Each structure stands twice: as C-alpha cells, then as structure tokens.
Amino acid sequence: MPNPANAYNELITLVKEAALLGSIGSLLGWDERVQMPPRGADHRANQSSLLARKVHEHGTAPRIGELLAQIEAAKTADPDRAANVREIRRQYDRATKLPASLVEEMAKTEVLAQQAWGDARAKNDFPAFAPWLEKWVTLKRQQATCYGYTGHIYNALLEDFEPGETAENLSRVFESLRAPLVDLIGRIVASGRRAPLDILERRYPADGQAKLARQAAAAVGFDFNAGRLDVSLHPFCSGIGPGDTRMTTRYDENYFGDAFFGVLHETGHALYDQGLPHEHFGTPRGDAVSLGIHESQSRMWENLVGRSRAFWSHFMPKARAVFPDQLKDVTEDQWYFAVNDVRPSLIRTESDETTYNLHILLRFELEKALLTGDLSVPDLPAAWNQKMKTYLGVDVPDDARGCLQDIHWSGGSMGYFPTYTLGNLYAAQFFEQARQDLGDLDAQFGSGQFAPLLTWLRENIHRHGKRHRAPDLVQQITHRPLSAEPLLNHLRHKAAELYGV
C-alpha cells in the first residue's frame, strides 16, 4: 500500500531538487546580465539550455504525477501541505499538458518573433511583424486549449501569472478604474499646472546616485548581507535563493528619477523575496503568491512610500548631503511635485503612476480581443491608436512608439500585462489597510521608520508564501475583494494636492 506521508515527503524532495537546479539557472541569468564578458555568451547559452532541460526533466518526471495521485487520494488537514499539493499539481499539469511539438514551436517562435519585432520596431514596420503576431495568437489559442479553461479563453493564459484570477473579474475591476482615471487625467491636464521636471534633469553623477539609492534601500529594510545591488542594462531583481537576493539598476547621469525610484521598486521585490519563509525554499509554500502580488510590493515601496511627501521630508536632507549643488535652490515642495509629475505620454515604461494604468488597460483589452478574434492583427495599430487618443488624449505618431513598443507579445507573453496594474491595485488596497492597522504611517516615514510597514507586510503577506491565492489573500487582509477604490483615492488625493483638481 502506498503511504501518503511517504509519498508527500518524496514529492517535496523532488520539487525541491528541481527548484535548486532552477535557482542555479537564476544565477546563470544574473551573471549573464551583470558580469559575463561578451565572448562568454555562446557558452552561457549552452550552460543555460542544458540546465533548463534538466529543470524541465525534473519538473515533469512521471514520478511526480504518480505521487500527486497517491497524495490527492487522501484528504489533508494541514494547510501548508494542501497549498503545496494544490500548486505542485497546477505546475505539473501546466508543464505536462502541452505536446512537445507545441513547446518546440513556441520556443522557436520566441527567438524568431523577437528578432522580427526588434527589426520591425527599428524600421517602424508593423506589417513586417504582423505575421509573427498572427502566429503567436494561433499558438496561444492552442496553448489555452491544451491547458483547458472555464469562461474566457484569456483565463487559460492568465493562470500562468496570476493563478485564481479571471479575465471576467479583471474586466470588472479595470472598468471601474478606467472612466474615473480618464476623467482625473483630463482634469490634471486641464489644470494647466506643470511639475518642475528640470530639477530632475540636472547632472547627478552615478556614484552619488548609487550612494543615495543604497541608503534608501537599506533604510526601508533591504539586507545587504543577503543581497546585492549592481548595474545592468535593464533593471531587475533576482532571488537566487535564501540569503541571496540581487537587484540591479542603471544610472542616467542627466536624470535623477530612473535609478532612485527604480531601486526602490526593485527593493520592494527584494524585500518580498527576503521575507519569504526560507525553510520552505523550493516548494510553493516558500514561494511568492503571483506576479501581481510581487508587483504590489515593488509599487508600494516605489510609489506609495517612495513618492510620498513624508518619505521626502525624511530623505531630502540625505539627498542634499549627496547633491548639495544640484539641490541648493530646490524646495521640498518642488521636489515632491517633480517626482509626482502626471503627464500623458506615448511610452508605457516612461509613464507615471497615474497614466501607467491606462497603458495597461489598453493592452489587456487588445489582448483579449486578439485571442477571441474580435480584433484581427492587421487592425491592431488603428485600435491601439484610437484607445491612446480616447484614454490619454495622445496622438500616436508611429507604430514604433505605438503597438510595437513592448517586447512582450513578440515573446508570446499574453496575460502578463494586467499583473502590472494588479500590482498597483493590490498595493493601494494593502496600503490603505496598513494605514488603518498601523496608525500614522506618514509620521513614521517622516522620522525614517519603515520597519512597522515592513513588519506588517512580512506578517500579512511574505511569510505565507503561496499558502493563499491572490484573491483570497486580498480578501483575508483587507476584508473585501479587489477594488479600484483605494488606488483611485490615492491618485485623487495626490492630484488634489499637487494639481488642485
């Protein structure tokens, strides 16, 4: 007779080993982007692809399926175990449900379509990319069919990034966000007020920026004995494993905002990583809930904390100490306004806390329509441009700065974009609750106390790993389902303060 307890232990050993191999892959990836000499690229590709194969072999071993079947036959009262079995089953099914031919086709298409996208964007030539996007739509539909789904076809893809969330629920919440945001941004633009952006565009040498960014990361709780901050072309945060969380940034010496808020953003990801229960490393119980919840942590520290007046009343003297000349004629009010500038623009990655969400809503709506066939690929540019005009009042001059701007679709990532706005929504909703639970957060930030908020996040979110799915976690912590209200309140409050609207 198989013994469910033994089966469970064997299962955990197997998935931990796969995760340990995967974490070696994370180190290869970090090194590739931060340290590797250029001529090492071919060898690194060989190393990474061998390791990816080993990880895949481990994660799809038939033994995992046998063990899951044995374990699922018996009920368990242990919530940790239940969460692990639930998530291992999900991952195993998703890893094994796709036929090898589809996996190979997608891997090949990823390489070729990304190349075609890069060329097409450089030449502003959407028709050159269109066949690849057609191909991806076809492949993503096939993938969704293999996975299976209920409701909208989008749900099958969303499940990879935000398990338990649905396109129907997202549509409901996003639509309650959209009209008020469009209205708010319209009133901001109409106010005629403009933030003094020039004070961010002075010369800020990289070493000073690095010093200040490190101070900020350490101040909010990043443990530099259990992590690093380095430079890379595209900023990211990579959890190599317990005790080793690495983030990167890049310094533009003629613009203050990117690196500083970028580091606070990555620090938010890193604090989540450093707060996961390390004893559960390699199992879902020790892993982050979802991309959206991960993003809520980065957005909270970047925006709700890092762009708050209270943060800068504490941090402005430190910035002045590092950049005395650059900041000598700058008041705290001016600085606070500059780092909270709201301005409709063409490019998602350069957009501000408020307009950002409309860039995401637009993509979510177009992705859904492409998948259902309500929108055909050739009609995408027109649909994109029309939404940009309606939502943000922006005229798109060319596709390179329009529907070709993001790499995501060329790599087959559909269902990913909404996690960005989900992050903003979760962040605001959690933050509102933290404010209720912890009292005057502004007073705390103003005196440099960030530990109460971090402790609250550790207690309510980080330490639980994947025990709860995102929708349940939100309900549990804030006593209501996901809502657009907290984010709207936050953005309206700032708009009233800075733009008088």
Added chain:
Amino acid sequence: MPNPANAYNELITLVKEAALLGSIGSLLGWDERVQMPPRGADHRANQSSLLARKVHEHGTAPRIGELLAQIEAAKTADPDRAANVREIRRQYDRATKLPASLVEEMAKTEVLAQQAWGDARAKNDFPAFAPWLEKWVTLKRQQATCYGYTGHIYNALLEDFEPGETAENLSRVFESLRAPLVDLIGRIVASGRRAPLDILERRYPADGQAKLARQAAAAVGFDFNAGRLDVSLHPFCSGIGPGDTRMTTRYDENYFGDAFFGVLHETGHALYDQGLPHEHFGTPRGDAVSLGIHESQSRMWENLVGRSRAFWSHFMPKARAVFPDQLKDVTEDQWYFAVNDVRPSLIRTESDETTYNLHILLRFELEKALLTGDLSVPDLPAAWNQKMKTYLGVDVPDDARGCLQDIHWSGGSMGYFPTYTLGNLYAAQFFEQARQDLGDLDAQFGSGQFAPLLTWLRENIHRHGKRHRAPDLVQQITHRPLSAEPLLNHLRHKAAELYGV
C-alpha cells in the same frame, strides 16, 4: 553490432554534457568567492553539492564504461580521438575505482580535518592536528591501493595532478635541483647584498594598482572581452568556459608586489585557458595537459617575463605614470632588484622565485616518507624543521609557521605540491627553447612585444589540449626530457647580475 564511430560520438556527447555541468559549478565557485552576499552561503552549498552530485553521476555513468570498451576494442589512427579515449578512460577509472564508502569517508574527513587544521594552526598545536594527518595518510594509502600503481605508492596520487609523471623521475630531477639551489642561495645570503624592498612597501592605492595590473594583463595578451579581473580573498583563475576566463587578485595598498605579480601569474593561467581549442571544449582534447603545465604558463609570465629587466624597461614608464610620487626617486635598477629579491623565509607562499622550490622539495620528500611509513606523523615537525635548516638555513620558531602552514594536507591533497616546482621547471625549459626559436626575446619585451612569445605558446602548447602528456610534450618541444638545468641557469644568471655570485 556496436559501431565504434557511433560509440565514440555518443561518448563525446556524454562527457561534454558532464563538462558543461561542471563548468556551471565553476561559475558557482567564482561567484561564491567574488560576488555572493555572506548570507547566501548555505544556499550556495546546497546548489554546489547538488551540481557536484549531478556531475559525478554523469561522469561515472556505466554507459561510459560500455562505450569505452566498445571503442577500445578497435584501433584508431586519429590522434585526437586516441587522446580523448585515453584520458576519458583514465578519468572514468579513477572516478569509478573508489568504493563509495571511501569517497564518503574522504569527503567527511576533508571537512573535519580542515577545521581541525585551522584550529591547530591558530593555536600552534600540531598534536591536535596529528590524528587527522594520520587518518589522511591511511586514507591516501587506501586510495592508492584502489587506483593501483607501479613503482612508488606516490605515483598513484601524482596521477591525479600530473598524469604520466612518476615519483622516481621527479626525485631524480628534484635532486639534481636541490644541491645547486642550496649552494646558490647560500652564496646569495653570504654576498651581503640586499634588495631595496622598502620601495615596494610605499603606499600604492588600490585603484592605481588595478589600473596598472589591467594594463599589464592586456599588454601580454589577456582578452578582457573574454574574461574578467576581480577581487577575492585568495587570488585564482577560473575558466568558466570558452570566451569566459576569470581571474582575481587582492590589493595590499602598502605593498606593490603581491597584486601586480599575482595578476601576471593568473594571467599566465588565463592565457592558457583562452588559448585552448574551444571547439573541443568538454573533452580532454580541449583541456589543459596537467597542473604542472598550467603552472608553467603562470610562472613564465609572472617570473620569466614579468620579473625580467626587459619587461621593466618597457613597463617602468607606465608604472611611473600611475605612481609618479611613489617612484620619483626610484631607478629602474633599484626596481628590478627589488622585484627579484631572494631571501630565505619561513612561508612558502611569501617566498621568492629561487627559494620557493626548496619549500616544495621539502614537502615532496616528506609526503613520500609519510606514505611509505619511513616518517611517522609525530616525527613530522622535527623532520620539517631539520630540512628548513639544511635547505634554507632557516630556524622554524613554531609549527604554525612550519608544518602547519599549508592547507593542502588537511584537505587530503598529497601529490599536488610537486606541480608547483614542475611548473617552474617546465617554464624555464620552454622559455629557453622559445628564446632559441624566437630570437631576442629581451628586445621584444623591451619594446612591448609579447605576441611572439604568446603565439609560440599557443602553437606549441595551448592548441594541443591534452593531446600529449606532459613528459611527451616537454620532449617534443625542447627535444629532451625534463631537466633542472634551464631553471638553474635562469636563477644563476639573475643571481650573478644582482648579487654578484
């Protein structure tokens, strides 16, 4: 019917995959020593040990034995293939001949004995380490028996580091080196001349040292697009794979010599690595001949090139440009003398080009005697101290600076030490030949031309991988067997010039 050609291709695929996994382990090791945050150590140990297990599983797969047997049954005329089969057989046998119980016992002893050694050295307490050394002697004898050997038992262990070399031959060459060296050093000391070491002990800021070391590494041919130079506690060079060779150093701001010559040393290793035939990566044909040959490359660039008068006549102006104040009252003659100081001392790793070899000969003789039982462990300190007196005229004040100074024996490395002096011997013998083949090397170095020597090394040594074993390679390149004469000639020549002896 098994087909030897197919069998050979399958074998190469298997060993390449094992090597690719092993190269991932090299990256883990580099990162651990150069980048890893301190709290990442436990997780790194888990990653490394899993990977080591996978490498071992790949390298000892019974399929390799089956394939070798099929291939060996047929003769081959292809020298590359012959070399690969010969070396894969050797590695496979050595990896599979030891019983698991002995492997485990050695792994455990390595951890415990190194810990005991660290404590014993700190407390100058040889008796506390003696039982661990006894244990290692026993284990190394068992290991030798499992491997099998002809002649001296030492040969079984030497084979791990210097395949094809024998204790008998080493004893012959080392003994022809010993008496002349003892004599030469005695005359140097008696000369009463002393190098002006104080000029190396001025304040040399780390960034200046790094700049100069990079200049030197690049000047002699290190490709920084295919490698890196970083800082670590103990300097090393690690070939991650084709296009990715990483070396490290550390900077003592109050001593010029360590980092600069350390980097030249590691550059010598790195140039060998960068010169291996990359298309054969992962097979013996693409790998370095032996530790001794590897060391010959590092010693050649460090000592025969880097400490030559010609090198400094080219490089002194560059050093003055970086350190104008430190060097303004220093003549080239003084500098040349200082970097070639010969002075008997207690510690191997701090010793100079000439006395270094006697530190090695002493260890080689004691290792052999321990293994045969001619020397008992309790008698080791007295034997050590007596040889230090006889060879170098040095009185050993305590065992911490005597027989406890090196980590090697505590980790079970016996048979390793001679490769250091082998490196010096090979280097001198190769260099003498290069001088014959290439004409006036001094004139070339003096005008900053190091490419002819590097090309000669690439042509004669690097590109061959493991095609020839070290003794054959020496014979082939220099038309005679390994000899002490070239090294003695080199050292005598310098001693005559600098000490008038």
